[in-house]
Amino acid sequence: MSSPSPAALKHTVELIRRRSVTPDDGGCQDYIDSVLSPLGFTRIRVDTGGITNSIYIRPGEKPGTLAFAGHTDVVPTGPEARWPHPPFAAVAEGGVLHGRGAQDMKGGIACWLAALEYCCTQNIPMPGLQLLITSDEEGDSVDGTIRLVEYLQSHDLLPDAAVVGEPSSSSQVGDTIRRGRRGVVHVYVSVEGKQGHSAYPQDADNAIHHAIEALHAILHIDWGKPAADFPPTSCQFTNVKGGEGASNVIPGRATAFADIRYNPGLDFEAIRQRIETACSVSAATRLDIRHEAAAFYTPDCALLDLVENSIRQVNGVQTLRDTGGGTSDGRFLATAGIPVVELGLTNDTIHQIGERVAISELDELTRIYAEIITHF
Ligand SMILES: [Zn+2]
Known part of the structure; x- marks a missing residue:
């Protein structure tokens, strides 16, 4: 040439x-x-x-x-x-x-x-x-x-x-x-609790505590056997927010965001089900799960x-x-x-x-x- x-x-x-x-x-x-x-x-x-x-x-x-x-x-x-x-x-x-x-x-x-x-x-x-x-x-x-x-x-x-x-x-x-x-799934976690004084926890419902349980549950999901030739599924929490800045206020609201890169041994439906099952323990936790890329x-x-x-x-x-x-x-x-x-x-x-x-x-x-x- x-x-x-x-x-x-x-x-x-x-x-x-x-x-x-x-x-x-x-x-x-x-x-x-x-x-x-x-x-x-x-x-x-x-x-x-x-x-x-x-x-x-x-x-x-x-x-x-x-x-x-x-x-x-x-x-x-x-x-x-x-x-x-x-x-x-x-x-x-x-x-x-x-x-x-x-x-x-x-x-x-x-x-x-x-x-x-x-x-x-x-x-x-x-x-x-x-x-x-x-x-x-x-x-x-x-x-x-x-x-x-x-x-x-x-x-x-x-x-x-x-x-x-x-x-x-x-x-x-x-x-x-x-x-x-790999594909991409985004997970928005939001928790509504009840704000209150940290010395009176019986009158409040700590949103951060619920969020920790949800994050822990999602992080420990078993994603199963990965398809060959691909990196395994990875779940990374990239944002967590909660608290009013004061040391003595129980937060009434907390949010978190996870970016999942999934191995095609799974599909979106299987991922959604596993996350919802893992988080079903707390009624205060709301999930918004989106398929961003196949x-x-x-x-x-x-x-x-x-x-x-x-x-x-x-x-x-x-x-x-x-x-x-x-x-x-x-x-x-x-x-x-x-x-x-x-x-x-x-x-x-x-x-x-x-x-x-x-x-x-x-x-x-x-x-x-x-x-x-x-x-x-
Ligand atoms: Zn480019």
């Missing part, structure tokens, strides 16, 4: 310079359109609830349809003065490109664009192609990829497989791909083999098929029955002050993406 690196670098710079702090797109999807339309792509806008969403679609010279999914929004910069270079200036220095979104995930989108340009100029026959791009990934993810998938479903356009360009790699491009993610898993398949072989072909790296980390937009595609794999740049500076990417990584990832497109 002739050197594709200047194209990937150029696209990354152009995207970083478009300030797109979530949920703003900042003109990034217009830029993507300007790259793709000369390659024969048509853009379908699926803007919803003030969010910019685009599907770019191109008929194939070969059977099958391959989608690439990603987001143009980035997380806030934090104090800009603490960045070594301004976060939206896209300064390249010493083989490194600096800027918010360099790794997560404007760099990944740029590499897919450069790979498409390469395949087109080389007249490589390609499958049907889609790019599913949202500006609502880093925020609420309410009107983003899920709306794109709904559009594809209702227009009978679902792809045969999808690559999500999130930065999956640990220390070398391709050393880690994600084939699944778990997903792509079993061994041709897509995973193709991605692994493409990585090995380009840089000889041995790939770990992983399911770690938080949730991702891959879940919306997987829920629609599409085999999903996440492959992107390294993730050692994502969301940090001074986010940056090695320019050599852009070159490697572009080559790997071109291999995947060519051999799909």
Whole structure:
């Protein structure tokens, strides 16, 4: 493959310079359109609830349809003065490109664009192609990829497989791909007791004492045997509030919040039942249990083999098929029955002050993406 690196670098710079702090797109999807339309792509806008969403679609010279999914929004910069270079200036220095979104995930989108340009100029026959791009990934993810998938479903356009360009790699491009993610359940615990004087407990009902029992019961739930290839279910209480600040007041109200990352050996219904059973001892305790994100898993398949072989072909790296980390937009595609794999740049500076990417990584990832497109 002739050197594709200047194209990937150029696209990354152009995207970083478009300030797109979530949920703003900042003109990034217009830029993507300007790259793709000369390659024969048509853009379908699926803007919803003030969010910019685009599907770019191109008929194939070969059977099958391959989608690439990603987001143009980035997380806030934090104090800009603490960045070594301004976060939206896209300064390249010493083989490194600096800027918010360099790794997560404007760099990944740029590499897919450069790979498409390469395949087109080389007249490589390609499958049907889609790019599913949202500006609502880093925020609420309410009107983003899920709306794109709904559009594809209702227009009978679902792809045969999808690559999500999130930065999956640990220390070398391709050393880690994600084939699944744990799901997320949120638990809001609230306790109504009766406020009173701490020297007269017979006239009060301590909400904190009830809350402690509920938290203890939830923390000691046996989540059962975890599904293979996944980290076990984890329940973390991240907020507990109660008390009036005075040393002699029994609190009448207490609240707590738990974030559960569940292994797909369980489902939401099983989790809800176990929590309600564990907390049924106290009538004062109210629970609000919500399913925030579904778990997903792509079993061994041709897509995973193709991605692994493409990585090995380009840089000889041995790939770990992983399911770690938080949730991702891959879940919306997987829920629609599409085999999903996440492959992107390294993730050692994502969301940090001074986010940056090695320019050599852009070159490697572009080559790997071109291999995947060519051999799909
Ligand atoms: Zn991301």
